[in-house]
Amino acid sequence: MNESPNQTMKELWQHQPVEGIPMSLEKIRKRAAKFEKKIMWRNVREYAGGAIAAALFASFFVKSHGVFFKVACAMMIAGLAYMACQLHRRASARSMPTDLGTANSLQFHRSELERQRDFISHIWRWYLGPLIPGMVVFTLASALADSSAHGLVRQAIADGIMAFSVIFVWRLNVRAARCLQRSIDELYAAESAVE
């Protein structure tokens, strides 16, 4: 091989065999419609989980006789509704971005990472946070309903597990947001580098 390796690699790259997969306009339109449907069902699945949980709390609200339990159920339903609204506003699976052709690679990559970082950083405020008041009232209602030592220990263990899970998820999110921020900073540095 006497040519320069860079020239050879370019030729090798450009002349590699390709499958030549045909893409007619009709196929593209069908695929675009299928993609929209997929997005819609993904969103429906996300909300279905919240709707099922809300239905369970509603049934508990009807069956329960304790005022505190009713208040807790109502707060959980309100929290879930708030969460669903925020999920729709901030994080619902979206159709293709509109800036695919207008944004250069740097801008597009950075905006995608920033979107993810904001989603993770604020998840606490709108995803887990709205459910916490309801959970606290549930804990109080349970303690009032069964104030025996055995009942309180059981409740304390359940609360401990819940608190540990929430803190664990929060720590994971903080770490993920930091990683994303590092990548975003790298892209800013690449953009400003003139070299």
Add this chain to the structure above:
Amino acid sequence: MPDVRSTQDELYEEAAATYAAALERLARAYEANPDARRDLLQEIHVGLWRSFEGFDRRCSLRTWMYRVAHNIGTSHVIRQRRGSAQALVGLDELENFPDANSGQEMADRSQALSRLMGLIQRLKPLDRHVILSYLEGLDAASIGEITGLSAGNVATKIHRIKAILTRRFQGGHDDE
């Protein structure tokens, strides 16, 4: 006033006819699995067709096409990264990576191509855009327009790419 839909269709057909092979090569550089790659290629074509609804001719068709394709590739890499343990590297890090096959002559073209593909798939999206654009034969100005990097930065990256390719694919003799 021209029909938006027919203009969109015409632009897509022109881009797809001219750059079909380039798009397939690009999809290959973003996804190693053949089935997932076909899906990605279809996603790129759909994205391209849709994007032409807002094509304002402020850049060339080629620049637009590469931006759309690379941006969809980037989204794909970001999605894949969530479930992957292997870290992506930049060109500067890749320069210092040991390669067991370094210095071997490229007797077997398919083997060389597969090594090149492996190398590209380890790169971070931005550096992947630069090396792919370089291999596609684009000049530094076009690469800058697609990536948003300054001319100086593109030149530095191309210099690194050349050094990496030279070292890994031809016995360590620099051709520059």
